[in-house]
Amino acid sequence: MGLFSGLFRKRGYTTITGSQLQKMMSNNNILILDVRSLGEYKGGHIPNARNIPVDTLSSKLSTLNSYTDSEIVVYCASGERSARACDILSKNRFNKVYNLSGGVSSYNGKLSKN
Structure with missing residues (x-):
């Protein structure tokens, strides 16, 4: 039963649009x-x-402690890495996590380069 409950567990984040x-x-x-x-x-x-970067997120969670009750919108290029990051965040006491569907390309504003 543990295997199936893990497979069908509700995601701890919400997917949003640009x-x-x-x-x-x-x-x-x-x-x-x-x-x-x-x-x-x-x-x-x-x-x-x-x-x-998603590969370093788990080791840097403590740098985000002040955001545990804040809205956190996560994005990547397509939505795959950000979904992984959303899982990490939601499993580590972050309560308001959002995945940007379609990644950075779904953002309609001007991008920064700094």
């Missing part, structure tokens, strides 16, 4: 988390996004 992200960005206490590589991030990212 337009939903635009509305959420007016919230000052939102964290936008880019889980792509540093090179991808430097090539263009959503303004004010913080870069923590």
